[in-house]
Amino acid sequence: MTIVAARNVALVALGLILPSLALADARQELVSAFGKAFDREAYRIEVDSPGQRGGQAQIDVQLPDRFHMRSAEGEFIIHPQGTWAQHGGQWMRMPMDMSSMVAAYAQPSREEAEAELTQVERIGEEQVRGCASTLYRYRNSEGTAVAAVCRETGLPVRIQTEGGEPVTLYYDFDTAIDIRPPN
Numbered sequence: 001m002t003i004v005a006a007r008n009v010a011l012v013a014l015g016l017i018l019p020s021l022a023l024a025d026a027r028q029e030l031v032s033a034f035g036k037a038f039d040r041e042a043y044r045i046e047v048d049s050p051g052q053r054g055g056q057a058q059i060d061v062q063l064p065d066r067f068h069m070r071s072a073e074g075e076f077i078i079h080p081q082g083t084w085a086q087h088g089g090q091w092m093r094m095p096m097d098m099s100s101m102v103a104a105y106a107q108p109s110r111e112e113a114e115a116e117l118t119q120v121e122r123i124g125e126e127q128v129r130g131c132a133s134t135l136y137r138y139r140n141s142e143g144t145a146v147a148a149v150c151r152e153t154g155l156p157v158r159i160q161t162e163g164g165e166p167v168t169l170y171y172d173f174d175t176a177i178d179i180r181p182p183n
Contacts, residue, residue: 034113035114074086136149144162
C-alpha cells in the first residue's frame with residue numbers, strides 16, 4: 001500500500017469514527033444534565049402545549065411523591081396524605097390516592113432514562129430564559145426532542161418535542177417548592 005493510499009484509508013476511518021465520538025460526547029453531556037436534574041429534590045415545570053386542551057400548565061415537583069399541578073382546567077395536589085382537587089375555589093379530597101401512581105410515572109430510574117437516550121447530537125446554541133444554552137437533539141421512547149442545557153448550571157432549561165403536536169417544557173430549579181396538603 002502506498003503512503004497516499006494509507007493516508008486515504010486513515011482519513012476515511014477518521015471520517016467514520018469522529019462523528020460517532022462526537023455523538024458519544026454529546027450523549028454523555030445530555031446524560032450528565034439529566035442526571036443533575038434527577039439529583040434535585042424539587043423543581044417547577046411550565047408546560048406549553050398549544051394543540052392540546054388546556055394549553056398551558058405549571059407543575060411543581062417535590063420528589064419522590066409530591067406534586068402540585070395548575071392549568072386552566074383545574075388545580076390538583078398529590079401528596080402522600082392524599083389527593084385534592086380544587087373546584088370553584090374549594091379544595092376537595094379525592095376518594096383515590098394517586099401519589100404512588102404519579103410518583104412511579106414521574107420518576108423513572110436513571111438507568112431507564114439513560115438507556116432511552118439515543119441519537120444524541122449537539123445542534124447549536126441559544127439563549128433560553130436568560131441562560132446561554134447548548135441545544136441537543138435526541139430520541140427516546142416518546143419520539144424526538146430538543147433539550148436546551150444551561151451552560152452555567154449544567155441543568156436542562158427547556159425540552160421541545162418534535163413532530164406531532166408540539167409540547168415545550170421549561171424547567172425552573174431556582175423556585176422554592178414546598179408542597180403541602182391544602183387547609
